[in-house]
Amino acid sequence: MQTANLLPLVLVLAVVAYGLAYMRSRAVAAPLGGIRNLKALPFYYAARAALWCAIPALIVLAAWAGFEGKIIQGIVIASLPQETWPESAGEASLILSQISNVAAGKLNPEFVPEHIAGAASLLENLESQSRNFKAILVILIAILGAAFAWTRVAPHINARKNVETTLRRIFFVCAALAVLTTAGIVFSVIFETVRFFNRVPLSEFLFGTTWSPQTALRADQVGAEGAFGVIPLFTGTLLISAIALLVAVPVGLLSAIYLSEYASRRVRSTAKPVLEMLAGIPTVVYGFFAALTVAPFIRDLAEMVGLEASSQSALAAGLVMGIMIVPFVSSLSDDVINAVPQTMRDGSLALGATQSETMKKVIFPAALPGIIGGILLAASRAIGETMIVVMAAGLAANLTANPLESVTTVTVQIATLLVGDQEFDSAKTLSAFALGMLLFIVTLLLNVVALKIVRKYREQYE
Amino acid sequence: MSDQSSQAEIVRNSLKRRYRKERRFRLYGMVAIFIALGSLFILFADIIGKGHTGFIKTTITLDVTLDSEMMYLDDPTDEDQRSMADFVAPIIDALQDHIPEAETAAEKRELGRLVGNYAASEVRDLLENNPDLLNTTQTIEFLAHDRVSTYVKHAGNPRYSIKLSEQQQRWVDELVEKGVIDTSFNDVLFSRGDSREPSNAGILGAIVGSLLTMLVTLAIAFPVGIAAAVYLEEFAPQNKFTDFIEVNINNLAAVPSIIFGLLGLAVFIGLFGMPRSVPVVGGMVLALMTLPTIIISSRAAIKSVPPSIREAAEGVGASKMQVVLHHVIPLAMPGMLTGTIIGMAQALGETAPLLLIGMVAFIVDVPTGFFDSATVLPVQIYLWASSSEQGFIELASAAIMVLLTFMISMNALAIWLRKRLERRW
Amino acid sequence: MNTINPSISTGVNMRDKQAAEIPVPQDKPEDTIIEEGKTVGKPFASDPKFQLRNVSVSYGSDRAIKDISLDIGRNEVISFIGPSGCGKSTFLRCLNRMNDSIDICRVKGQLMLDGEDIYSPKRDVVELRARVGMVFQKPNPFPKSIYDNVAYGPKIHGLANRKSELDEIVENSLRKAGLWEEAKDRLDSVATGMSGGQQQRLCIARAIAVSPEVILMDEPCSALDPIATARVEELIADMSKSYTIVIVTHSMQQAARVSNRTAYFHLGHLVEVNETNKVFTSPEHQLTESYITGRFG
Amino acid sequence: MNTINPSISTGVNMRDKQAAEIPVPQDKPEDTIIEEGKTVGKPFASDPKFQLRNVSVSYGSDRAIKDISLDIGRNEVISFIGPSGCGKSTFLRCLNRMNDSIDICRVKGQLMLDGEDIYSPKRDVVELRARVGMVFQKPNPFPKSIYDNVAYGPKIHGLANRKSELDEIVENSLRKAGLWEEAKDRLDSVATGMSGGQQQRLCIARAIAVSPEVILMDEPCSALDPIATARVEELIADMSKSYTIVIVTHSMQQAARVSNRTAYFHLGHLVEVNETNKVFTSPEHQLTESYITGRFG
Amino acid sequence: RDTINIVGSSTVYPFATVVAERFGRNTDFPTPKLESTGSGGGLKLFCEGVGTQHPDITNASRRMKPGEFENCQSNGVEKITEVRIGADGIVIANSRDAEKLDLTLKQVFLALAKEVPDPDGGDELVPNPYEKWSEIDSSLPDFEISVMGPPPTSGTRDAFVEIAMQGGCKQYDFIKNMDKSEMKSVCHAMREDGPFIEAGENDNLIVQRLAQDPQTLGIFGYSFLMENTGQIQAASVNGVEPTPEAISSEDYPVARSLWFYVKNAHVGVVPGIKEYIAEFTSESAWGDNGYLVDVGLIPLPRDQRMKTAKRARNLEPMTGNEL
């Protein structure tokens, strides 16, 4: 049986185990005078049975699925005549692929060497055996697990604790996944980063004021390695994110306030999801909009008042990005503002406060922690956005604070370096990983500091 | 009490000023909404203006005589014969019925280019499936060539370079007059995978790809996000490790999405040996990317559940887990859904990380499972938007509309749920 | 104490008085005992601060207040009593339009404060509420410091020109509410960390800090200990010289101690209004009597 | 009513009794009148349900309960009285560990229920709370239907085997809390839309629906009208046959009516515990007396 | 695996996809999967090894470099077939509303280089002082230099710099006489002070910007010109118009070849590779009237096509010396 079929089967078994254990626990309870005499609700005995049924079976299933391929392949390869044994892993995978293509009828067996054709039938054989064994084993384990749980349906056993502990562990694993993700990210950039720093000194990277990796297109092309100073990238990131937040925070916050306090229920329930669509419009669309509509408009405007402006500007990218992240601020703020108890509003209104005073002085402070969460998310999204910046603000790493000039950001550089035509081993490509690592570290530090500050603020407040 | 009346006086005097403030504040709110909605409106107008023609297809309906001599084909079931046969000839012949003036070989070839690139394949497939039709006359609706389509849809618009010769333009005008060339709703767009010919290209593959990817993302991100938020808010002891997790989550929210692509490449594809370009990997990468959004907003929602509710439940002897499952999560669900909606919307529109794990691929076949090579809507849009053919630019805008529709319908359910669950206490 | 002249009392009341004298069989459903809009006693005053006529309030399709007419005299202290859920809070909240914030709540009838319609669309709600203060049934301090809670009203109305004036207002209000001694050393700590009674007194202090003309109190002493209660009652007595006070209470002793008139509500009807001692000693309506005689405290 | 045998009363109390007899000058700071851990009267019982020894509770660095020792007898009704903010609620919440959920709250001392340590790490809080139910000071219904509010406890404890049993429990509980008549037609409507008093009675119904051994009531009648109050008091009298009841109240009449013993708290100290009539007629401690004599309510 | 996996250049992508789609339609093999990774990215993936997890074919808009070939060899990708499929021209275009330009490589270099020879004479290099085209040559129009071009990460930019910039640059003798790497660093450095605008990889964006702003020029591939002749026109370079003939014959100076590379070890394992090569190199595809020409490929001269096709169908591996 295929894994794809076994999975639902195990789930069905778990449901059956649930039902049986539920009935049994009620049956056990009946002579004692009702379920109140059990240590836990029937639900918990049942849930425990379902967990016992499903979890070990799934683990075995996963393990089998993980190793089955390797083992079968080993056997198949070993069955080949010795002189045709592959010399490298790549060759092995080719031979195996050939064998499986023959087995699947995609290559004509007449056109391949005989030993391959033989191996193909062996492969088919092994695979069907493995499938059968797997199915039997998994079902057996599921049933055993359920049976064990069945025996443990007894009035003195507190199944609730078991279930809750398991759940709690699962919750913990979910939370810890964030740490694993972080580890994964570090793992995926660390090697290249180290290789990059073997070529470019850390000090130049951190304190250099020019970013111009293109001069290092090829090792044989230019004597120097190019310029890898991240400062213009970070100032660019800062500039654009700041502009974006200057748009998104007021617009988002005021929208949220308007929606939750002034707008009628109908308006609110339509406007909020409509605003949320802003977050889901593909960034390519924003990019075209920024580059073709907003940027030229800004340039014309600037020239009208006698300012010099680039046809790609940080301002254009920032403004459009600001619009994009509005829903992060507006929706999350709306939720927390809405969660402030009505009695707070009543308290303030009864004193003769206007709605805006109530909002500014009572609701807003009470909702502040949640609002800040929304703003941080918006800021994070702004830092991470690439497409808009590439199209509207360009790729020129100018060290400037003038929003009318074109700048570039860290993530844009990472993206263009990674997605563009990459040299497998040049400092240019490697610098993308170093940038990723650096950005990661910087935001991490900022978050640590933020956490400290929030803690302090909270302590003072309490 | 004079105090009272004087204070009433003060209050009355202050009212004008305060109402001005109130009105101004309200106005700010309205302006903010206006800006946000206005931008959305402009964006939509832009997309629709560019893309509505993507929903129109141009067809040429011809009475084709499937003459075996003309095609050099005696037996349509014979593969060798099929591969040598000329399936274009009957089409040109049918066109000549309408345009008798095309006589030279060059003119005939020009004529043949009015129908789409795969017109001949259509004839071939028809005969292969129904060999009896040989030497009969069939009315067949062909897709017009992309150039004809552009000409018909945008005749007279100088922004579109019309790449038909004068002669072809005349012919097309004539055929339109006769009703041979006609436009109708572009069902091809919704029934096929990608193609290199704009008139043949569809987004069904991308839609299915997006659907599969989003399913994986949702199945991972929603439960895991909520579980993590619940753990951190309700169960986590105040210690260094919890702080560490918290910092990590906030930090992941700021990690550029493309880095998640690197992660997927290094871990899922490199370490675990999963295949490139498949929805499972894409879904997992996007799930990791959306998790912080869901966790952070869920935590905010959990925080805003009043403690009195927890006390009430604990007071009747509910365990911590019961309090959480029975009261906290239901009450926090609107906020959790908001996070999920935004996160999923973001995931649905994301391109960058998918580029690195190979979901930016030309895939014609509609994927049928989580392990089939697939692409997703935003990537399809990205690919089309960077193609040179003008037909693809229209399609890209049309695909954006489809993506937005997709997003709206995906969110509609969540929003409906949220509205039902929402209450002030 | 102001004398309340029942000059406007109409024949309707007279008729009801008689009705009250005829003993009504106990097993008859209560609703039939009360005729809608008919109130026994002296519902009208000669110098009314509030004139309320034919007021009905409904939550969605449920009518919580049924056609009540009542005057509240200037500088009068009036108590609303009645069984739980009879609509006292609802009626009270009409007087400063706090019901506006409940979507499904609809108020009908004529409600006048100093001869001006409360529910007129032109009415300035903010000014109304500044003049008609309120203390709620559940204490609802803002999650701010104690000081900021009290200073909030004066600040938004601009009642203090200087910090010192504000300090003074805060101190006075807390003193009047009997919270100063407990709170003076922790003015900066968050109000939600106080005990229930402290919170309630804080809300009273917050309400009187803006010196309204009318104070509506919804069971202000329900969470208070006797000492604090006494202090609040003293405060009410004090204020009654220049304020109009409406107080909802479950304690008939309290009603007796503080109020000039007492109104008895029953299932959304205003059954009887009269001078307090009259209500407690010789109630005219059967329902009032049965409520009073089951008196507790 | 159970007799409480003050067999464990120690010399300490005797000394304090004398202390109380010596008049203490009024202007002396109150703290000096009460010695920490010294309680006048009969703090101990012969058949204790709770044995509480040297209990101290602090919020962060503020001590809210200062070294209190007290027994609560089996099937006894004991009232806690005292000025607002003196720590009654805090102490009450120790008895079923509701303080656990307040991060900064620290409880010290020995607290035993039926001879088992309440605060032992091995203690199952859920079981404890199922045995020791609680009604809170502010009514806090779940934002669910009335029925679900009451049925919640029985459901999670598996007290009903069938829907009909559950219905019965709900009806009984609501009846006992005196809410059945008002609520029976709207069992499916949301509980937060009820009046304050209705909410409070609902919370009582919710607490008794799980038939705990002990019920802790934090001012259960503060939002109730006299009739409802009477019903709750009847309920308490009823339950006192088989339940242990601790009630915090501001109404001394109520304390007098329902409780066997009364404990007087002051600024975190337990000043005096004694048979209720003794406390109200001849208080031993100066502070108790001054509190009692300013009686209201 | 039974589907051909192809990676590589975004420039070749539109052509390869057309072939792949036809191939999928007209044969029983599944349609190959094509990823657009850029030439370098494609070669990197391609050279990572043999085996089903690695691609079978990579496209490139430039020739494989010796370093990449070595990398392939060291990873066990020994036999590689190289197929040159045609040419692509890089055009410098502006809006049809503006006057048509006639540029020389030298002018292009002077307009876009970071450092140029001192306009006042001498063999000095100075930071590029030119603000307007007319300052470079009075025959050029009197408006500001503003050129949108591809980012440094794209193959198009790569080719433009190597062919156009270096071509213009070498016309100065003193630069030509510099040692090789110094010369390259002078010639390849694009100015970063504004007149040259890096516009990301989206050439449609450049086209649309040009249509909006007649004073801006854009640099992109020939196919985008062909598709947008309604809006834009190309400048002639050194007097030669970018016509297919001129590009194919290399009369037009800024032209480059397009390639794909096949991993011989995968032939016979992954079904269809041979047939795919055959389709790509058939006259109906890349011939003078083939369908690839329709989408903008500039075909090789006929004799070269014949030779290449023969080598490709025989899977003649590269030696590494030809690079």
Ligand SMILES: Nc1ncnc2c1ncn2[C@@H]1O[C@H](COP(=O)(O)OP(=O)(O)OP(=O)(O)O)[C@@H](O)[C@H]1O
């Ligand atoms: N969560 C808390 N955080 C900090 N301090 C608190 C908290 N809860 C109560 N306190 C403080 O502890 C002391 C005792 O409070 P408690 O609520 O026990 O008083 P109480 O006797 O119940 O008063 P009341 O009759 O007004 O309810 C008070 O000074 C109060 O301010």
Ligand SMILES: Nc1ncnc2c1ncn2[C@@H]1O[C@H](COP(=O)(O)OP(=O)(O)OP(=O)(O)O)[C@@H](O)[C@H]1O
């Ligand atoms: N927000 C609301 N939505 C729906 N019904 C409500 C709402 N508030 C009150 N009610 C209903 O209106 C009626 C009157 O309620 P109200 O709060 O005025 O009673 P009350 O006299 O103040 O009682 P209590 O003394 O218990 O506070 C009750 O039946 C109550 O259930």
Ligand SMILES: [Mg+2]
């Ligand atoms: Mg009320």
Ligand SMILES: [Mg+2]
């Ligand atoms: Mg209390």
Ligand SMILES: O=P([O-])([O-])[O-]
């Ligand atoms: O993708 P490229 O053709 O630019 O390498």
